[in-house]
Amino acid sequence: MPDLSTLVMFSSASVLLALAPGPDNIFVLTQSALKGKLVGLVVTMGLCTGLLVHTSAVVLGAAVIFQTSALAFHALKYIGAGYLLYLAWHAFRAGATRVDSQQTQEISLWRYYVRGIIMNVTNPKVSIFFLAFLPQFTNPDRGSLSLQLIVLGLLFIVATFVVFGAISLLAATLGQLLAKSDRLQILLNRVAGTVFVGLALKLATAER
Template identity: 60%
Template sequence: MISFEIILTFFAAAILLALAPGPDNIFVLTQSTLRGRWAGVAVTMGLCTGLVFHSSAVALGVAAIFQTSVLAFSALKFAGAGYLIYLAWQAFRASAQKFSGGSMETMSFKKLYGRGIIMNITNPKVSIFFLAFLPQFVVPSAGSIPLQILMLGGIFIFATLIVFGSIAMVAGYLGERMNQSPGMQKILNRVAGTVFLGLALKLVTTRQ
């Protein structure tokens, strides 16, 4: 088994990485601000489910395909960018009433959860990051390497839940205050749409 010292070091690194600005925590921030704290929690759960996919891909060696195949990498990133553009279009055309924050009446937990999953698994850079990051903490003499990878992936997911869940709570609280004004709702919708377009552009321009 992996030593406690390695687990503690890995957990600290995972917390810092989750805090670093990136597409996933920005996504949680925008959704929480627009739709309320529990919407952010639903998205966070979806994103973490996506991390289960990436952890499993690394353990099985599938992530190496995205690192070596230009076609697979490009197909996945363009699918992700297309989804983000769709979300941007929804945000820009939404009315203040339709996008009122503070409750999840306008979108179910299941739909928000699914949105988090799609957002995460359509980013091939996550699999490649896991492929480069997780093995650094693997100890060959400590037992099954795939099992260690899955264990490290679980620790990373736990760290992500803590950080992203906190972001959802804080952003949701602030969003509920701001969404009381229809004018502010419209501004938040436009900001969210712009953020989604920016994330789509960043994803399209990423390279292996």
């Protein structure tokens, strides 16, 4: 197990990294503002589930594939970019909706959870980041490296959930104010669509 000082240092770094603007927290922000805090929290849970996949990949060594194989890296990133463009298309077509609608709460939550997973898993740079970041805080003298990586991965997920959850709550408050105007809500959908297009272009042009 990592020692206490390592865990504190790693947790602090994880919080700062979660706060840094990136595709995942921007996605949480836009979805929370448009659909409410519940949807934002569900998206956050989906993103954190995706981080479990990346943690497992690092532990199993699968992340090395995306670092060493250009074909695998480009295939996954184009899948992710395509999915972001799909989300952008839906955002541009969306009209005004009520944030607290029963339909959104009962029917769409699973869809938003899966959307969060896909957003995270289809970004190969997350796997490469985990492969580069997590091992820096391991120590062979502290026991099983696999166990240390699992503990660090779980800590990163907890830090991400706390930060993204806070973003969800803050963005949802803004979204409730905007939702009083159908015109502003449609404008917010257009802004979200533009953000998705920008994220897709950034992912599609990313290099290892």
